[in-house]
Amino acid sequence: MTNKKSYSRYFIIFQEDDKGFAIESDKPPTGYAKIENKNGRSKVTFYVQNLLVEKGPYTACLIDATKNPPVVAKLGNININENGMGETWWEFREDDIANTGHHIDRFNVACVLTQENLFPLSGQVGRENTNWKEKLLNLEREESEQKEEEKEEKEDTQEAKKFEEYEKAIKEAIKNIEKEHKEDIKNEDEDIKPSRQIKEGDFAKVFHNILKDLEEVKIETEFENTRWWKIPLERPYFEPKYMPYYCIIYHLLLAYPYINYLTWTRKSGYYYFGIKYDDDGEIDYVIYGIEGENNPKDQPFFGATGFRRWVGFQDKGMWVMVYNPWTGMII
Structure with missing residues (x-):
């Protein structure tokens, strides 16, 4: 059959x-x-x-x-x-x-x-009858949002590469200064071993050279003997590798943290960069400030990455992270 x-x-x-x-x-x-x-x-x-x-x-x-x-x-x-x-x-x-x-x-x-x-x-x-059009529109909305997220992630990755170049340039500059002045100190007195291998004030000069074309702003805060600069995220004809950005922070628990901080800095289009000096004019520590209100929504990662203190100034405020460039640690 x-x-x-x-x-x-x-x-x-x-x-x-x-x-x-x-x-x-x-x-x-x-x-x-x-x-x-x-x-x-x-x-x-x-x-x-x-x-x-x-x-x-x-x-x-x-x-x-x-x-x-x-x-x-x-x-x-x-x-x-x-x-x-x-x-x-x-x-x-x-x-x-x-x-x-x-x-x-x-x-x-x-x-x-x-x-x-x-x-x-x-x-x-x-x-x-099934409400298939509403379901389909929700799906298209989700796909559109996913594409937008992927686009932002790609942009952030490109920014990360640029700022990584800056980190390498800073480290190379410091390395050269260390080498040059280590020789000078050795010639002057071989018995003296300074705690800092960089001559006083020289590390500050590296940052001043980078910051010379940026807008310096007056901010009255609890941090004494401090200068502040306003760092815009978008500046034509400016090499990103010379921008003092979050990638200067080298810490095992903070791998490329600047990628995610863009979420908060994009709101204002800039962030603040401060240098706290010691009595000899050398860098004591540096400060990063992200403008925002004194509430958890505006606090980057709820303080988990170092932005634990809110500072008010004029009619504004910002969340700050204090960083010791000599030890590579967040204060």
Whole structure:
């Protein structure tokens, strides 16, 4: 006895959905999706008429609206002629429609999609209506947000590379100063071993040279004998590698912290950089300030990375991190 080959066929009738795509005002768009299953293969045919060809291209879609988020199978574009008619078909394995890994029986919505994410035609299997458009719009919103996050992450990574160059330049400058003045000290008195290998004031000179073209601001705070500079995040014709940024902080627990601090500094477009001097004019420690209100929302990482103190000045305020460049530790 010969087994009968399995075969099934059904239609999803289209109704006009989003308006404005009819070729004539008294003839709304119509059509159907025909689904034929035979021996493990599915042939999906979309037929449409009365669609404005100039508002295309039109994409044929099957949707499993029972899922949240819904599963969308974009089959391809429908070929429309100048009379607003078109018929196009696609063939897939019935258990993997348009590379979704989804069986044909799971799809309960068929629709025609435009580039503006509008639906001139749509239809559903059965009489029960599902709120598939709202689910689909939520999915598109999530995908858009994800793309925006990926874009920001890519931008932050590029910024990170630029600021990493600055960190290397600073370390190289300090290394050269150490080498030069270590020789001088050795020649003067071999018995003297200073606690700092950099001659007093020389480390400050490195920073002053970097900061010379930036805006110095007067900020009255509890930190005495301190100078402050305002560091804008975007400055044309300025080499980022010479910008005193968070990457100067080298600490095992703070790998490239400046990538995430951009979330807070972008609000104002700048941050503050302060130098606290000792009695001899050398750097005692440096201070980073991020403008914000005295509340947890504006405090970077709730203080976990060193921004634990809020300082008020004039009619503003900022969260500050105090850093010792001699020891590489946050105070």
